[in-house]
Amino acid sequence: QVQLVESGGGSVQAGGSLRLSCAASGRTFSTYAMGWFRQAPGKEREFVAAISESVSRIYYADSVKGRFTISRDNAKNTVYLQMNSLKPEDTAVYYCAARPSMIVVTTRAGYAYWGQGTQVTVSS
Numbered sequence: 001q002v003q004l005v006e007s008g009g010g011s012v013q014a015g016g017s018l019r020l021s022c023a024a025s026g027r028t029f030s031t032y033a034m035g036w037f038r039q040a041p042g043k044e045r046e047f048v049a050a051i052s053e054s055v056s057r058i059y060y061a062d063s064v065k066g067r068f069t070i071s072r073d074n075a076k077n078t079v080y081l082q083m084n085s086l087k088p089e090d091t092a093v094y095y096c097a098a099r100p101s102m103i104v105v106t107t108r109a110g111y112a113y114w115g116q117g118t119q120v121t122v123s124s
Contacts, residue, residue: 002026002113004096009118012086016122020081022096022115030074033099035111036081038092038120045095047106049081057104064090086122093117 008020020036035050049070050059058070069082079096097111105111 002028002032002098002100004098004113004115006094006096006115006118009094009120011121011123014087014122014124016086017082017084018086018120020083020094020096020118020120022079022081024077024079024098026077028100029077029098031100031102033101033104034070034072034079035097035099035104035106036070036079037095037097037108037111038090039095039117040089040092043092045108047108048094050104050106051079052104053102059104059106061106083120086120088122088124091120091122093119 003025005023033052036048037045038048039045051070067085072079095117096115098113099111
């Protein structure tokens with residue numbers, strides 16, 4: 001069992017930056033692929049970014065490519081999402097997710113564990 005706790009959300013103006021963190025419990029974090037998803041009001045939860053356990057494979061949604069960066073620190077059991085050049089359409093609850101596999105996927109169904117989410121609001 002893995003528990004995930006996100007932090008770092010908040011309110012910023014368009015063009016600003018935020019860094020989300022996701023702290024994971026357990027000693028197997030380094031063997032898990034990790035992902036970030038987001039859900040805006042009235043919309044389905046969508047993929048944002050994912051990273052393999054060894055950082056050798058990283059994927060981004062087209063909507064955030066070039067603006068967001070996912071990274072991880074296995075020594076700290078933490079995955080990060082650096083968000084730059086934020087836009088109002090990035091407003092959503094952001095969720096961290098863990099997948100007990102070395103194979104990275106971009107679908108919600110591929111992740112077994114989820115955090116409670118952190119709100120990101122971008123104003124124009």
